[in-house]
Amino acid sequence: MRSIEARGLTKEFKVYQSRPGLKGAFRDLLNRQYRTIRAVDAIDLTIEQGEMVAYIGENGAGKSTTIKMLTGILQPTAGELKVNGFDPHREREKFVKTIGVVFGQRSQLWWDIAVQESFRLLKQVYQVPDADYKQRLDRMIEVLDIGGLLDQPVRKLSLGQRMRCELVAALIHQPKLLFLDEPTIGLDVLVKENIRRFLREINREFGTTVLLTTHDISDIEALCSRVVMLDQGKVIYDGGLQELRRNWAKGKKVHFELAREVDMSELEARTAGMPLRWERKGERQVVLHLEQPDLAVSDVLAQIVQHVHIVEMQIEEVSTEEIVRKIYQEGMTLA
Amino acid sequence: MLKMYLEVIRIRFLMMLAYRVNYYSGIVIYSINIGVYYFLWMSIYGDKPSLQGLTAVQMATYIAVSWMARAFYFNNLDREIAQEIRDGTVAIQLIRPYHYLIVKAFQGLGEGVFRLLLFSVPGMLVVSLVFPLDLPGLSWDWLKFACSLFLGFIINVEVNLLTGVLAFFILNNEGMIWAKRMIVDLLSGLTIPISFFPGWAQAVLSYLPFQAISYLPSMVLVKGLSGDAFWHALSVQAAWCVLLAIPVQLIWLRARKTLIVQGG
Ligand SMILES: Nc1ncnc2c1ncn2[C@@H]1O[C@H](COP(=O)(O)OP(=O)(O)OP(=O)(O)O)[C@@H](O)[C@H]1O
Numbered sequence: 001m002r003s004i005e006a007r008g009l010t011k012e013f014k015v016y017q018s019r020p021g022l023k024g025a026f027r028d029l030l031n032r033q034y035r036t037i038r039a040v041d042a043i044d045l046t047i048e049q050g051e052m053v054a055y056i057g058e059n060g061a062g063k064s065t066t067i068k069m070l071t072g073i074l075q076p077t078a079g080e081l082k083v084n085g086f087d088p089h090r091e092r093e094k095f096v097k098t099i100g101v102v103f104g105q106r107s108q109l110w111w112d113i114a115v116q117e118s119f120r121l122l123k124q125v126y127q128v129p130d131a132d133y134k135q136r137l138d139r140m141i142e143v144l145d146i147g148g149l150l151d152q153p154v155r156k157l158s159l160g161q162r163m164r165c166e167l168v169a170a171l172i173h174q175p176k177l178l179f180l181d182e183p184t185i186g187l188d189v190l191v192k193e194n195i196r197r198f199l200r201e202i203n204r205e206f207g208t209t210v211l212l213t214t215h216d217i218s219d220i221e222a223l224c225s226r227v228v229m230l231d232q233g234k235v236i237y238d239g240g241l242q243e244l245r246r247n248w249a250k251g252k253k254v255h256f257e258l259a260r261e262v263d264m265s266e267l268e269a270r271t272a273g274m275p276l277r278w279e280r281k282g283e284r285q286v287v288l289h290l291e292q293p294d295l296a297v298s299d300v301l302a303q304i305v306q307h308v309h310i311v312e313m314q315i316e317e318v319s320t321e322e323i324v325r326k327i328y329q330e331g332m333t334l335a
Numbered sequence: 336m337l338k339m340y341l342e343v344i345r346i347r348f349l350m351m352l353a354y355r356v357n358y359y360s361g362i363v364i365y366s367i368n369i370g371v372y373y374f375l376w377m378s379i380y381g382d383k384p385s386l387q388g389l390t391a392v393q394m395a396t397y398i399a400v401s402w403m404a405r406a407f408y409f410n411n412l413d414r415e416i417a418q419e420i421r422d423g424t425v426a427i428q429l430i431r432p433y434h435y436l437i438v439k440a441f442q443g444l445g446e447g448v449f450r451l452l453l454f455s456v457p458g459m460l461v462v463s464l465v466f467p468l469d470l471p472g473l474s475w476d477w478l479k480f481a482c483s484l485f486l487g488f489i490i491n492v493e494v495n496l497l498t499g500v501l502a503f504f505i506l507n508n509e510g511m512i513w514a515k516r517m518i519v520d521l522l523s524g525l526t527i528p529i530s531f532f533p534g535w536a537q538a539v540l541s542y543l544p545f546q547a548i549s550y551l552p553s554m555v556l557v558k559g560l561s562g563d564a565f566w567h568a569l570s571v572q573a574a575w576c577v578l579l580a581i582p583v584q585l586i587w588l589r590a591r592k593t594l595i596v597q598g599g
């Protein structure tokens with residue numbers, strides 16, 4: 001069964017505008033003006049059971065709004081939506097049993113009471129049998145290393161400690177589909193790594209589908225083979241992370257340290273006709289920009305090694321981060 | 336399902352314990368209220384033996400009982416709901432496989448049971464030592480009172496749910512919630528027993544749900560209503576329980592449709 005199937009999914013918000021001044025306030029009383037914002041604009045999205053998908057986009061692109069529709073919190077303005085075979089908003093109570101959700105910016109644990117009390121309540125809410133509950137909880141406590149936190153009230157936990165507890169809370173009923181809205185926001189490297197390992201594990205073992213939004217590109221590289229990119233409410237890319245890199249990482253950079261200063265014009269002359277660009281960085285440092293992915297570094301080297309003495313050389317792949325930045329800046333039109 | 340609601344009640348118990356300060360300040364506030372109303376009414380009675388069908392001792396009992404009952408039925412569900420809707424925490428409630436408002440009602444019950452056990456019962460014992468009251472001994476009257484009080488609790492919860500969700504549609508919801516609280520305290524007969532209202536007002540109030548929250552349960556105990564009078568009171572309360580559930584559910588469905596969850 002498909003985890004998510006959306007056709008033309010759309011959400012519009014009415015934003016009321018207030019006119020300035022007292023006079024404006026009175027006019028607002030009688031006749032409020034509003035503007036319609038299309039936060040999510042007719043997106044199509046199909047996600048199969050067991051996939052791990054990154055849902056990315058700039059601030060305000062519509063990621064959280066999509067998640068809220070997919071989890072049944074918001075009613076879509078238009079479009080068709082089936083998640084785990086349910087209409088999330090209309091069949092909410094039955095549907096939400098099959099999903100788990102973590103909002104990085106919002107806690108689902110009870111603030112003033114011990115963490116384990118929240119877990120106990122969720123066990124009853126989802127009617128998890130005693131044996132399953134104990135087994136799952138023990139396992140998650142071990143992997144996420146939260147044994148020492150269970151009797152602490154949530155308000156005393158640090159962000160990273162809380163986030164690991166949130167994950168347990170979202171998974172206590174072993175949902176088939178897990179939504180994560182910025183789960184790693186503000187976490188240190190070790191906690192991030194811990195959480196990622198855990199997510200990979202549950203995906204492999206139980207085939208849990210994971211849809212996560214993030215601004216941390218390393219999350220995607222560590223977890224997701226598929227990326228859906230959103231811009232102003234529209235899907236602008238939906239495909240593999242590798243293809244995204246291949247299409248966008250036009251070539252690479254090579255840093256050279258040379259034995260003596262060399263004229264740029266000499267380098268340019270020797271590699272004339274090749275799709276590349278030289279850039280001077282220092283007296284003896286130059287950077288070679290290869291502008292096409294199929295141009296091999298060795299071809300360039302063959303042209304220059306006999307004439308220029310190279311002390312050190314370092315090849316740099318374009319990072320996914322840079323690719324994403326470029327797409328955000330320039331739009332997808334070039335791809 | 337039942338286990339889940341018991342757990343909800345237990346969690347609310349734990350939260351009340353975490354906020355013990357509220358509990359202590361509650362004791363002070365309720366003591367002051369009972370004291371003030373007691374001396375106020377006793378000065379109104381002067382040496383008249385009875386007013387509007389209530390003797391001075393019955394009046395004192397009415398004050399004590401109705402305030403102790405209030406400790407049980409009173410809660411801030413309306414404020415909590417308005418707050419949760421405004422700051423978006425309601426999103427977390429909507430990803431749970433339960434009816435948000437029913438869970439809220441059980442949270443209210445947890446709070447009520449907490450105050451009933453740790454506050455009203457010991458409070459009643461103390462008050463009955465300090466003031467001359469006329470409480471029934473061990474008799475069925477207490478069970479009748481319990482039934483009536485429980486229905487009163489449900490009605491008050493429904494009024495609170497209604498106010499809380501309605502507050503979401505209205506800009507100045509603090510004002511509305513505050514006004515509701517005043518109206519309930521006044522029209523439920525807490526501050527002035529309904530029988531002291533002018534005739535026309537009594538007629539109007541008998542068509543409103545508020546008297547069923549406090550006045551009816553208190554009268555069951557104070558006047559020892561029995562037979563037809565008791566069943567009449569109980570059926571009025573039951574009718575309100577059912578009737579109020581309808582607008583609560585309707586307005587909730589409407590709110591769910593237009594609900595926009597802020598932030599995140
Ligand atoms: N309740 C609301 N009322 C009005 N407009 C809203 C509401 N929620 C979101 N929006 C608007 O919808 C758009 C998408 O918001 P959304 O929260 O989905 O973005 P996002 O992709 O999650 O961004 P971020 O990365 O900053 O979390 C924004 O322009 C936002 O202003």
Ligand SMILES: [Mg+2]
Nearest residue numbers: 063064065599
């Ligand atoms: Mg967001």
